[in-house]
Amino acid sequence: MNKIITKHVPIEELSLKVKTVNKYLQIKQNSDVYDDLHRMIFDLYSKYKPEFTPVYQYRILAVKSVHDDGVKVILGNQVRFTGIGIHRLLAKSKYAALFVATIGSDIDPIITELQRSDLLAGYCLEGIASALVTSLLDQLKQELEKAATNQSCELSYRYAPGYAHWDLKEQSNLFSALQPEQIDVHLTDAFFVVPRNSLTGVYGFNEKTT
Amino acid sequence: MSENLFGELSEVIIAGDDTTAAAITQKLLDAEEPAKKILDEGLMPGMNVVGKRFRENIIFVPEVLVSARAMKASMSLLEPILSASNIKETGTIVLGTVKGDIHDIGKNIVGMMMKGAGFKVIDLGINVPPEKFVETARKEQPDIIGLSALLTTTMGGMKTVIEQVRNADLDVKILVGGAPITHEFTEQIGADGFAKNATDAVDRARELIDAQKETS
Numbered sequence: 001m002n003k004i005i006t007k008h009v010p011i012e013e014l015s016l017k018v019k020t021v022n023k024y025l026q027i028k029q030n031s032d033v034y035d036d037l038h039r040m041i042f043d044l045y046s047k048y049k050p051e052f053t054p055v056y057q058y059r060i061l062a063v064k065s066v067h068d069d070g071v072k073v074i075l076g077n078q079v080r081f082t083g084i085g086i087h088r089l090l091a092k093s094k095y096a097a098l099f100v101a102t103i104g105s106d107i108d109p110i111i112t113e114l115q116r117s118d119l120l121a122g123y124c125l126e127g128i129a130s131a132l133v134t135s136l137l138d139q140l141k142q143e144l145e146k147a148a149t150n151q152s153c154e155l156s157y158r159y160a161p162g163y164a165h166w167d168l169k170e171q172s173n174l175f176s177a178l179q180p181e182q183i184d185v186h187l188t189d190a191f192f193v194v195p196r197n198s199l200t201g202v203y204g205f206n207e208k209t210t
Numbered sequence: 211m212s213e214n215l216f217g218e219l220s221e222v223i224i225a226g227d228d229t230t231a232a233a234i235t236q237k238l239l240d241a242e243e244p245a246k247k248i249l250d251e252g253l254m255p256g257m258n259v260v261g262k263r264f265r266e267n268i269i270f271v272p273e274v275l276v277s278a279r280a281m282k283a284s285m286s287l288l289e290p291i292l293s294a295s296n297i298k299e300t301g302t303i304v305l306g307t308v309k310g311d312i313h314d315i316g317k318n319i320v321g322m323m324m325k326g327a328g329f330k331v332i333d334l335g336i337n338v339p340p341e342k343f344v345e346t347a348r349k350e351q352p353d354i355i356g357l358s359a360l361l362t363t364t365m366g367g368m369k370t371v372i373e374q375v376r377n378a379d380l381d382v383k384i385l386v387g388g389a390p391i392t393h394e395f396t397e398q399i400g401a402d403g404f405a406k407n408a409t410d411a412v413d414r415a416r417e418l419i420d421a422q423k424e425t426s
Binding site for chain 2: 027118162192
C-alpha cells in the first residue's frame with residue numbers, strides 16, 4: 001500500500017481483440033470491406049508491434065476522509081480530489097487505486113505520419129493502439145482485483161477525470177499522486193494526456209458485502 | 211465507351227477499389243478525356259454517393275476512408291494535369307486543430323472529404339496558434355478557415371482565432387467542428403458555420419462559398 005508500482009508489460013502478453021478494434025474503428029461485421037480492413041489491421045500490427053511499449057503505474061492509498069460536502073475526498077496524507085463523481089465512487093471505499101497506463105510514446109509519431117500519407121492505414125493503426133491500451137488496462141485490473149481481494153474488498157467501476165461530474169482539470173491531482181514522467185507520460189496545459197493512447201483513472205476498493 | 215467508364219469509375223470509388231480506380235482513370239486519360247471531366251463526372255458523383263450513405267448511417271468512417279483511398283489513387287493521376295491547366299478549385303480551405311489540442315484524426319477526415327469535393331486544402335496540423343491561422347489566411351487568401359477542437363478545455367481557443375482573424379480584417383468564413391461543439395457555442399464565438407461531421411463540413415463549406423458568391 002502507498003508505494004508507487006510500475007510494471008512494463010511485454011507486447012506479446014497483450015491480446016489484440018477483434019471486437020475491441022471493430023468498436024474503436026466503427027467496423028461493422030456486415031461491411032463490404034470487413035475482410036480487407038482486417039487484413040490491413042493484421043499487417044499493420046505485425047509491422048509496428050515492436051513500436052508498442054506498454055507500461056502501467058499505480059498506487060493504492062487509504063481513503064482517509066470523504067467530506068460531508070459531497071465533493072471532497074482525501075486519500076493518504078496529501079492527495080485531494082474534488083467532484084461529485086469521485087466522491088460518489090469512493091464514499092464507501094476503504095482504499096483507492098490511482099493509475100496511469102500507456103501503450104508508449106514511440107507509436108504516436110508513426111500514427112501521425114501514416115495519417116498524412118495513408119489516412120486509412122493511420123486510422124487503423126490508431127484503432128490498434130486504442131485496443132491495445134484497453135487490453136493493458138484489463139491486465140492492470142486483474143492485478144488490482146487481486147490486491148482488493150487481499151484486503152477482503154472488491155473493485156469498483158473505473159472512473160477518471162473528464163468523465164461526467166469530475167472535472168478534467170483534476171488530472172493534475174491524479175498526476176501529482178503518481179510519477180507518470182518516469183514512464184514518459186505527461187499532461188499538457190489543456191490537461192491532455194500524452195502519449196495519446198494512455199488511460200488514467202481511479203478504482204475504489206469496497207468491502208465485500210456478504 | 212468513355213461514357214460507360216465514367217459510371218464505372220463512380221462505382222469503383224464507392225466500392226473503394228483503388229487499383230481499378232487508377233486503371234479506369236488512366237484509360238479515360240488515354241482516351242483524351244479532360245481531367246476536369248473525369249473529376250466532375252467520375253470521381254465526384256462516386257464520392258457524393260459515399261457522403262450520402264455516410265450521412266444516412268448506411269456506411270461508417272472506415273468505408274468512407276476506403277473510398278477516399280480509391281479517390282486518391284485517381285487524383286494522383288489527375289492532379290498534375292489539373293494544376294498545370296490552372297482549373298479553379300471549388301474553394302480553398304485552411305484547416306487546423308486549435309492551440310493546446312493535439313487530436314487530428316477528425317480534422318484529417320474532413321481534409322480528405324474536402325479534397326474529394328474539389329477543395330484545395332491547406333492543413334496546418336495540430337496545436338496551431340491563432341497567429342498561424344491569420345498569417346496563412348493573409349498569404350493564401352482562402353475562402354474558409356476550418357477549426358477543430360476535441361475537448362471543452364481547448365474549444366475556447368476557437369474564439370481567440372476568430373477574434374484575431376476579424377481584427378486582421380480578413381475576408382474569410384470560419385467553420386468550426388469537433389466533439390464538444392454545438393450550434394449555441396458556434397453563435398457565441400461568432401463563427402460562420404458549424405459541422406457535425408466530415409460530410410456535413412463539405413456541405414456547410416459549399417453553402418458558405420455559395421453565399422459568398424451571391425453577396426459579391
